[in-house]
Amino acid sequence: MILERIAVSSLETNCYILGDEELGQCIVIDPGAQGEQILDKVAELNLEIKYVLNTHAHHDHIGANEVLLENSEAELLIHQADAEALVSPELNLSFLRPQESIEGPAADRELAAGDIVECGEWSLEVIHTPGHTPGGITLVGNGKLFTGDTLFAMGVGRTDFPQGSREQLQASIQKLLELDSDLEVYPGHGPTGRLGGIIKSNPFL
16 A cells, blocks of 8 residues: 655645555545656556545645646546536636636546545545535545645644635534544645644644
8 A cells, every 4th residue: 555745836735646556556636736746756656547636626736637637547536516616717716826727627526425435455435524615525544534725733724715614614623523533634735643633732623
């Protein structure tokens, strides 16, 4: 089982590669930029991309979707409530950087709470965690928790962007706090940590 992290874009977005050596395939979570670097790492690991999976549709998490899809046979997955934002610069916030405006590609599969995404040994359940965006998701499986921009080691997601909701984010975080405290948290930005430790040390909780 392979788990690689690459920090991409000026915002240091965590892009995760979850691979299965025997199957020779992987899931790429949140390829926010530097698509060629991500492809090089996938090739170095001797893997092919099965799924490109976005935890939400802000530009710093979807910026390299197109490059990865053009250079693989991967399917693009995102929660149904954020699918529209993949093709809308206003909703994915790429309009703030006109030279990097993102208008696609569109999702191949729209996810909902309870869906399972599998790749060899990896089996991830979708938890709908809106608040940062309407379709924000957290993925839980294999002792890991991929929280996107919902929960960080020392913070929580912003809710002052268009379509953000503080009340929804609070409810989403409460869902996560009820999970196994031994889960290892892999956030969209910053360092990893055990959920129990984050609960104790995160000043926003």
